[in-house]
Amino acid sequence: MSRSVLVTGGNRGIGLAIARAFADNGDKVAVTFRSGEPPADLLERGVLAVRCDITDSEQVEQAYKEVEEKHGNVEVLVANAGITKDQLLMRMSEDDFSSVLDTNLVGAFRVVKRANRGMLRAKKGRVVLISSVVGLMGQAGQANYAASKAGLVGFARSLSRELSSRNITINVVAPGFVDTDMTRALSEEQRAGIVTQVPMGRYGTTEEIAAAVRFLASDDAAYITGAVIPVDGGLGMGH
Numbered sequence: 001m002s003r004s005v006l007v008t009g010g011n012r013g014i015g016l017a018i019a020r021a022f023a024d025n026g027d028k029v030a031v032t033f034r035s036g037e038p039p040a041d042l043l044e045r046g047v048l049a050v051r052c053d054i055t056d057s058e059q060v061e062q063a064y065k066e067v068e069e070k071h072g073n074v075e076v077l078v079a080n081a082g083i084t085k086d087q088l089l090m091r092m093s094e095d096d097f098s099s100v101l102d103t104n105l106v107g108a109f110r111v112v113k114r115a116n117r118g119m120l121r122a123k124k125g126r127v128v129l130i131s132s133v134v135g136l137m138g139q140a141g142q143a144n145y146a147a148s149k150a151g152l153v154g155f156a157r158s159l160s161r162e163l164s165s166r167n168i169t170i171n172v173v174a175p176g177f178v179d180t181d182m183t184r185a186l187s188e189e190q191r192a193g194i195v196t197q198v199p200m201g202r203y204g205t206t207e208e209i210a211a212a213v214r215f216l217a218s219d220d221a222a223y224i225t226g227a228v229i230p231v232d233g234g235l236g237m238g239h
Helices: 013-024 040-044 057-071 094-122 133-137 143-166 188-195 206-216
Strands: 004-008 028-033 048-051 076-079 125-130 168-175 228-231
Touching (some): 004 013, 004 094, 013 040, 013 076, 013 206, 057 094, 076 094, 094 125, 094 168, 125 143, 125 206, 133 143, 133 168, 133 228, 143 168, 168 206, 206 228
Parallel strands (some): 004 028, 028 048, 076 125, 168 228
16 A cells, blocks of 8 residues: 655655655655755655755644645654764864754654654554664764764664554664765765775665665564664674
């Protein structure tokens, strides 16, 4: 059956690949985006694009109302929207730290809490949070980002204990280094250096992340909750 799926930050990178994967599966897909415009192929797939800054609770509420009006209650939520403001601790401002947490962690809280309303009524739901291998391993210059992505793990596992008896699963996907616009902006030397850390010797693709998300949202994953699924080519082994 076609489900109502919402992907935050679904207009580029990993979020875009996730939105495409669900749309190609026949689901009714909506994406939120803060800036720019969604690619034309998303609209051609019938994806609903809603402008929303997830740091603003009123905008989140308005986005849900629009999605619910057109697609019904959100049955699958993928909390993907995130930002980085990398800086060494001695140079990191309080805003650098708090704004990253407000988007990546508190933003996830806002969208999950709002989706939970309909999922509880329906007594079913799938939530997938997009974390990062950095949240498990740490990374110099990314204390804010790592803290926000690590926080998603505790958030998901706590919610799993609250909600799993209602047939609502909460899981985490932790991507490693993925071939996106962000990593393509690195120099060839930087890109080569990163690959040497990955046991599989290559970058992941956004489609590989999307496949893991789709699995966790499927009936095949009905007995999986509170899990952290690494899609990182072996980079985070042991975490």
